[in-house]
Amino acid sequence: xxxxxxxxxxxxxxxxxxxxxxxxxxxxxxxxxxxxxxxxxxxxxxxxxxxxxxxxxxxxxxxxxxxxxxxxxxxxxxxxxxxxxxxxxxxxxxxxxxxxxxxxxxxxxxxxxxxxxxxxxxxxxxxxxxxxxxxxxxxxxxxxxxxxxxxxxxxxxxxxxxxxx
Amino acid sequence: xxxxxxxxxxxxxxxxxxxxxxxxxxxxxxxxxxxxxxxxxxxxxxxxxxxxxxxxxxxxxxxxxxxxxxxxxxxxxxxxxxxxxxxxxxxxxxxxxxxxxxxxxxxxxxxxxxxxxxxxxxxxxxxxxxxxxxxxxxxxxxxxxxxxxxxxxxxxxxxxxxxxxxxxxxxxxxxxxxxxxxxxxxxxxxxxxxxxxxxxxxxxxxxxxxxxxxxxxxxxxxxxxxxxxxxxxxxxxxxxxxxxxxxxxxxxxxxxxxxxxxxxxxxxxxxxxxxxxxxxxxxxxxxxx
Numbered sequence: 001x002x003x004x005x006x007x008x009x010x011x012x013x014x015x016x017x018x019x020x021x022x023x024x025x026x027x028x029x030x031x032x033x034x035x036x037x038x039x040x041x042x043x044x045x046x047x048x049x050x051x052x053x054x055x056x057x058x059x060x061x062x063x064x065x066x067x068x069x070x071x072x073x074x075x076x077x078x079x080x081x082x083x084x085x086x087x088x089x090x091x092x093x094x095x096x097x098x099x100x101x102x103x104x105x106x107x108x109x110x111x112x113x114x115x116x117x118x119x120x121x122x123x124x125x126x127x128x129x130x131x132x133x134x135x136x137x138x139x140x141x142x143x144x145x146x147x148x149x150x151x152x153x154x155x156x157x158x159x160x161x162x163x164x165x
Numbered sequence: 166x167x168x169x170x171x172x173x174x175x176x177x178x179x180x181x182x183x184x185x186x187x188x189x190x191x192x193x194x195x196x197x198x199x200x201x202x203x204x205x206x207x208x209x210x211x212x213x214x215x216x217x218x219x220x221x222x223x224x225x226x227x228x229x230x231x232x233x234x235x236x237x238x239x240x241x242x243x244x245x246x247x248x249x250x251x252x253x254x255x256x257x258x259x260x261x262x263x264x265x266x267x268x269x270x271x272x273x274x275x276x277x278x279x280x281x282x283x284x285x286x287x288x289x290x291x292x293x294x295x296x297x298x299x300x301x302x303x304x305x306x307x308x309x310x311x312x313x314x315x316x317x318x319x320x321x322x323x324x325x326x327x328x329x330x331x332x333x334x335x336x337x338x339x340x341x342x343x344x345x346x347x348x349x350x351x352x353x354x355x356x357x358x359x360x361x362x363x364x365x366x367x368x369x370x371x372x373x374x375x376x377x378x379x380x381x382x383x384x385x386x387x388x389x390x391x392x393x394x395x396x397x398x399x400x401x402x403x404x405x406x407x408x409x410x411x412x413x414x415x416x417x418x419x420x421x422x423x424x425x426x427x428x429x430x431x432x433x434x435x436x437x438x439x440x441x442x443x444x445x446x447x448x449x450x451x452x453x454x
Contacts, residue, residue: 049438050434
């Protein structure tokens with residue numbers, strides 16, 4: 001495994017076989033979904049922008065939306081040999097501006113991600129959602145650690161997906 | 166609880182390397198905005214600045230425009246790009262050198278201030294275009310310049326930001342409100358003062374001054390509202406977030422004034438990210454020396 005993490009940009013999804021390091025940089029209201037099948041050693045990460053797909057959208061990236069993005073992440077990992085029943089994940093992001101209004105798509109996206117994971121029966125081991133700070137999220141498949149980095153508070157380990165499996 | 170005797174004038178007087186906008190960029194901006202401007206008159210203003218001339222020619226010959234012939238004449242380049250694009254390029258290139266520097270006071274790494282400002286420019290322009298509430302090119306420039314006050318104020322906040330952010334969270338107030346509480350003014354006040362020093366048109370000074378408090382702009386200014394919403398979209402997408410994060414209010418009145426609903430915002434955000442990704446690297450490449 002190289003030390004250079006694979007960057008998962010806005011609305012992107014990455015699924016990999018074997019040892020890897022995946023990262024989402026500078027999450028505002030977007031949500032990073034980190035998932036691992038520790039037996040098949042398949043990992044994946046999605047950088048979800050918005051809550052719900054709609055027929056008017058002309059996006060060709062399923063990772064844009066929580067409903068299509070989480071589904072595509074699971075499908076991509078299954079295509080690499082992962083088993084949905086063994087998947088364990090962590091989610092982080094979904095920050096909002098400090099007033100609570102209908103336009104709060106940080107919260108709407110976070111809720112939609114959690115709901116979709118539940119609907120697919122994927123275990124969510126840890127969540128760091130909401131607040132008003134930007135986050136960067138990194139997952140190492142070796143250790144299974146998901147770390148969250150904020151500008152003010154520095155780096156902290158959110159969970160170990162291997163231990164939580 | 167103002168804890169400093171500093172005034173905005175002190176900040177502007179004592180800050181080393183205070184940003185400026187070259188006269189040529191301002192002249193191009195004014196000429197392009199004039200109702201009697203022509204490609205010839207705009208080209209004449211550009212020609213006053215050698216670096217800007219080279220940038221305009223480089224952009225018109227870039228792969229993005231995909232022309233089969235080479236453009237060597239400045240006036241033709243203005244026609245190819247359009248006067249508004251040339252104006253945007255002039256201001257982006259003029260501000261890039263200082264916007265791409267790190268701002269330690271706001272915990273912004275190199276280029277992050279530019280990333281955010283360019284994001285707000287693109288978002289404000291898109292909001293203006295989609296709602297038809299404001300001139301879209303004016304909204305672009307206003308968005309680009311909205312945070313110039315941070316460039317001046319940054320040095321005075323160095324090492325204080327984590328403490329201030331904790332205070333803002335503890336007291337449950339937006340970061341600009343905390344700046345006013347601690348300093349007696351905020352980065353938008355400093356930016357507006359700076360804009361006056363540069364003799365920027367009033368519409369830009371208002372956008373800079375009221376971008377966090379659009380309801381206080383009387384009478385309301387739709388460019389201010391577009392920049393306010395553009396700032397919100399840019400923060401939400403995480404473009405150039407600093408230590409102050411997303412700790413700012415969103416005005417529902419501003420959203421209502423320009424006629425945006427929840428569904429519109431989701432769609433706008435999707436379009437915004439596409440537009441941003443389309444133009445960001447092109448403009449950055451053209452702005453570098």
